[in-house]
Amino acid sequence: MNSNKVAFFNILSTVILQGLTFISGPIFSSILGPNNYGIASVYLTWVSVASTVFSLQAAGTLAVARVNFPMEDQEKYQSSVMCLSTISYLSFSLVTIFVACAVSDKFSISVPMVIFGLAQGWGTYCSGVVNSKFTYEFKADKNLILSVVSSVFVIGVSLVLVKAFPSEINYWGRIIAQSVVYTGIGFILFMFLLKRGKTVYNKDYWKFTLPISIPTIFHLLSYTVLNQCDKIMLQSMVSNSMAGIYSLACSFGGVINTIYHALNNTWVPFYYEYTRQNQIDEIKRHAHNYIELFTILCMGFILLSREVFHIYAKEPFWEGTDLIPLLSIGYYFVFMYSFPVNYEFYNKKTKTIAFGTVGAAILNIILNYIFIKLLSIQGAVIATVISHGLQFLFHYICARKMLSKEFPFRIKEFIPGLVAVCLTCAVYMVTKGLWYVRWELGAILGIWLLVKIVKRRGIF
Numbered sequence: 001m002n003s004n005k006v007a008f009f010n011i012l013s014t015v016i017l018q019g020l021t022f023i024s025g026p027i028f029s030s031i032l033g034p035n036n037y038g039i040a041s042v043y044l045t046w047v048s049v050a051s052t053v054f055s056l057q058a059a060g061t062l063a064v065a066r067v068n069f070p071m072e073d074q075e076k077y078q079s080s081v082m083c084l085s086t087i088s089y090l091s092f093s094l095v096t097i098f099v100a101c102a103v104s105d106k107f108s109i110s111v112p113m114v115i116f117g118l119a120q121g122w123g124t125y126c127s128g129v130v131n132s133k134f135t136y137e138f139k140a141d142k143n144l145i146l147s148v149v150s151s152v153f154v155i156g157v158s159l160v161l162v163k164a165f166p167s168e169i170n171y172w173g174r175i176i177a178q179s180v181v182y183t184g185i186g187f188i189l190f191m192f193l194l195k196r197g198k199t200v201y202n203k204d205y206w207k208f209t210l211p212i213s214i215p216t217i218f219h220l221l222s223y224t225v226l227n228q229c230d231k232i233m234l235q236s237m238v239s240n241s242m243a244g245i246y247s248l249a250c251s252f253g254g255v256i257n258t259i260y261h262a263l264n265n266t267w268v269p270f271y272y273e274y275t276r277q278n279q280i281d282e283i284k285r286h287a288h289n290y291i292e293l294f295t296i297l298c299m300g301f302i303l304l305s306r307e308v309f310h311i312y313a314k315e316p317f318w319e320g321t322d323l324i325p326l327l328s329i330g331y332y333f334v335f336m337y338s339f340p341v342n343y344e345f346y347n348k349k350t351k352t353i354a355f356g357t358v359g360a361a362i363l364n365i366i367l368n369y370i371f372i373k374l375l376s377i378q379g380a381v382i383a384t385v386i387s388h389g390l391q392f393l394f395h396y397i398c399a400r401k402m403l404s405k406e407f408p409f410r411i412k413e414f415i416p417g418l419v420a421v422c423l424t425c426a427v428y429m430v431t432k433g434l435w436y437v438r439w440e441l442g443a444i445l446g447i448w449l450l451v452k453i454v455k456r457r458g459i460f
Contacts (some may be wrong), residue, residue, distance in 0.1 A: 024155045024158075024159075027159070028040075028158070028162070028174065030314050031162055031163075031170065032162070032170060032171055032174065032244075033167075033244075033316075035240040035241050035244060036169075036170060036171040036240075036244075037171075037244040037247065037248065038231075038235060038239075038240040038241060038242075038243035038244030038247060039171045039240060040171045040174045040175060041231055041243065041244065041247035042231055042232055042235055042243065043113065043117060043171075043175055044178075045224070045228040045231060045232060046117055047117045047120050047121045047124065047178075048121070048124075048224045048228065049221060049224055050092075050093075050096070050117060050118055050121035051120075051121035051122070051124045051125045051128075052217060052220040052221045052224055053092070053217055053221055054088060054089040054092035054093060054096075054118075054121065054122075055085040055086075055088060055089050055121075055122070055125040056084065056085050056088045056209075056210070056213050056214065056217060057085075057213045057214075057216040057217045057220055058081035058082070058084055058085045058129075058209050058213045059081070059085070059125065059128050059129040059132045060132075060212070060213055060216040060220075060345075060350075061081065061208070061209050061212045061213050061216075062077075062078065062081075062129070062132045062133060062136055063132070063136050063268070063269075063272065063345070063346075064212060064345070064346070064348060065077050065208070066136055067272070067276065067346075068208065069208075075193075075196045075197040076197045076198070076199040076202065076205070077197070077199075077202075077205050078129070078133055078193050078196075078197055079193050079194050079196065079197020079198065079199045079200070080197065080199040080200065080201065080202045080205040080206065081129075081205060081206075081209050082126070082129055082190060082193050082194070082197075083194070083199075083200045083201065084201075084206055084209065085125065085129070086122070086190065089121075089122050089125070093118045093122075096114065096118060097111070097114060097115060097118070100114045113175065116175055116176060116179040117175075117179070119179050119182075119183040120178055120179040120182045120183060122183065122186055123179075123181075123182035123183040123184070123185055123186025123187070124182050124186065125186070126185075126186035126187075126189045126190050127146065127150060127182065127185060127186060127189060129189070129193065130146065130189045130192070130193065131143055131146065131147070133193075134146070135265045135268075135269065136269050143265075146189075149185075150181065150182070150185055153181045153185070154177060154178055154181045154182070157177040157180065157181055158173060158174050158177035158178065160173075160177070161173030161174070161176055161177045162174055162177075212348055212350050213350075215350035215351045215353065215354040216350050216353070216354065217354075218354035218357070218358055219350065219353045219354040219356075219357045219358075220357075222354070222357040222358040222360065222361035222362075223357050223361070225361040225364070225365070226357065226360050226361040226364050226384070226387060226388075226391075227384070229361070229364060229365055229368060230246065230364070230368050230372075230380035230381075230383065230384055231243050231246055231247055231250070231380075233365075233368045233369065233372055233380070234246050234372060234376075234377065234380055237369075237372050237373070238372065238376060238377070242376070242377055244317075245316075245317050245319050245320045245377065246320060246323070246377050246380060248313055248317045248320060249309075249317070249320030249321070249323045249324060249327065250327060252305070252308075252309050252312055252313070252320075252324060253305075253323070253324045253327035253328060253331065254331075255301065256297065256298055256301045256328055256331050257331045257334065259294075259297055259301075260294060260331060260334065260335050260338075263290065263293070263294060263459075264335075264338055264342075266459070266460075267286075267290055267460065268342055270286070270460075271283060271286075271287075271342060272342075272346055274286075275343070275346060280408050283408050284408055284409075286460040287339070287408075287409065287413070288413070289456065289459075289460045290460050291413065291414065291417050292417075292449075292452070293449065293453075293459065293460070294332075294335055294417075295332075295416075295417035295420055295421060296445050296446075296448070296449045297449075298328055298331070298332050298335075298421050298424075299420060299421060299424040299442075299445055300442045300445050300446055301328060302324070302325045302328050302421070302424045302425060302428055303424060303427070303428065303438040303439070303441055303442040303445075304438065304439060304442050305321075305324045305325065305328075305428075306321055306324075306428070306432065306435070306438070307435050307439075309321050309324060319377065320377070322429075322432075323377065323378065323381050325424075325425040325428045325429070326381045326382065326385055326425065327381060327384075327385075328421065328425070329385050329421060329422060329425060330381070330384050330385040330388045331388075332417070332418060332421045333385070333388035333389045333391070333392050333418075334388055336392045336396075336414050336417075336418065337388070337391055337392035337395050337396075339396075339399075339409050339414075340392075340395040340396045340398065340399035340400075340407065340409070341353055341395050343399055343406075343407055344395065344398065344399060349398075352395075352398050353395070356391060356394045356395050356398065357391065359391075359394065360387045360388070360390060360391035360394070361387075363386075363387050363390065364383055364384060364387035367382075367383035367386055367387060368380055368383045368384075370383075371383045396411060427441070
C-alpha cells in the first residue's frame with residue numbers, strides 16, 4: 001500500500017471517529033452532567049494506567065521486531081508477546097483486586113469499578129497490539145474497520161446503559177458499556193493473533209521484548225500522567241464539575257491530537273523504511289511537507305474552534321472554550337517531540353525516552369499544583385503546555401547529542417511552524433467576537449493547503 005493510500009485510510013478513520021465523537025460527546029456530557037462526566041473521565045485515566053503498566057507494553061516492540069526478525073517470523077512474534085502481556089496483566093490484576101478488596105472500606109474504593117476497569121484495560125491493550133500490527137504492515141484499511149466497529153459498539157451500548165441507570169449514578173452505564181465492549185473485542189483479537197502465530201512462549205522473542213518494553217512502560221505511564229494528572233488534580237483540588245469541564249475541552253481539543261496520530265501512523269512506517277535504507281534526502285523532503293501539513297491543520301483548527309465547540313458542548317461546559325487554543329499549542333509540541341522520539345525508538349533507546357517522559361510528568365505534577373492553585377482550570381493547561389515544550393527540548397538535545405551524525409532534523413525546521421501556531425492563538429484571542437474574520441482566514445489556509453497537496457500529488 002502506497003503512502004497516499006495509507007494516509008487516506010488513516011485520515012478517513014480519523015474523520016469517522018471524530019465525527020462519532022463530535023456527535024456522541026455532547027450527548028454524553030449533557031446526559032451525565034459535569035459531575036458524572038468528570039467521574040467517568042477520571043475512571044478512564046485509571047484504565048489507561050492499568051493498560052500501560054500491567055501489559056508490559058510489548059506492543060511497542062512490533063515496529064522494531066520488523067527490523068530484527070525475518071518477515072516470516074512476525075506473526076509468531078506477535079502471538080508470543082501478546083501472551084507475555086496477558087500473563088503479566090492477569091498477574092498484576094489479581095494483586096490489584098486483592099489490595100482493592102482489603103482497603104476498599106478505608107479509602108472508599110469501588111471494587112466493581114476496579115474489576116470493570118482492569119477488564120477494559122486488557123481489552124484496550126489487545127486492540128492496541130492489533131492496531132500496531134496493521135499499522136506496520138501498511139493495512140490501514142483494516143485499522144479503519146477495527147476502530148470504527150469498536151467505537152460504534154461502545155457508543156451504542158453506552159447510550160442504552162446510561163439511560164437505564166438512575167441519573168445520580170448514570171456514569172455506571174458509561175463505565176460498564178466501555179468495559180464490556182472492549183473486553184469482548186480484546187478477547188476476539190487475542191484469539192485472532194494466537195491462531196495466526198500459534199506461539200505462546202519463545203525465549204528469544206521474550207528476551208528481545210523485555211529490555212525494550214519495560215522502559216517503554218515508564219514512558220507511556222508517565223505520558224498518561226502528563227496528559228491526565230491535570231484532570232485528577234482538578235477533581236481533588238477544585239471539583240468534579242471543573243474536572244468534567246476540563247475533560248470535555250480536552251476531548252474537543254484532542255481532535256488535533258487524533259489527527260496527529262493518524263498522520264504519524266502513516267509517517268512512521270515509511271520514515272523507518274527510509275531510515276533503514278539511509279535515504280536522508282527522502283526523509284527531509286517528506287518531513288518538510290509533513291510539518292507544513294500539520295501546522296496548517298493546527299492553525300485552522302484553532303481559528304474555527306470557538307464556534308464549533310459551542311455547538312459541540314452545552315453551555316455549562318463553555319468555561320472550557322478558551323482553553324482549546326492553548327491545548328493546541330501543547331499538542332503541537334507533542335507533534336514536534338515525535339520526530340526525535342521516533343528516531344530514538346528506532347535505535348532502541350527506550351531508556352532515554354522513558355527518562356524524558358518521567359521527568360516531564362513529574363514537572364507537570366509540580367506545575368499543576370502551583371498553577372491550579374493560582375489560576376484554577378487555566379493553570380492546568382499552562383502547566384501541560386510548558387511540560388510538553390520542555391519534553392521536546394530534552395528529546396531533541398538527546399537525539400542530536402547521542403545520534404548527531406544520523407538524526408536528520410534541525411531545530412530551525414520546527415520553529416516557523418511553532419511561531420505560526422502561537423500567532424494564530426493570538427489572532428484567536430483578538431478576534432473572539434469576530435467569527436467571520438477567523439473563518440475567512442481558516443478558509444484561505446485550507447484552500448492554500450489543498451493546492452499544495454494537489455501540486456505535489458501526495459499528503460507528504
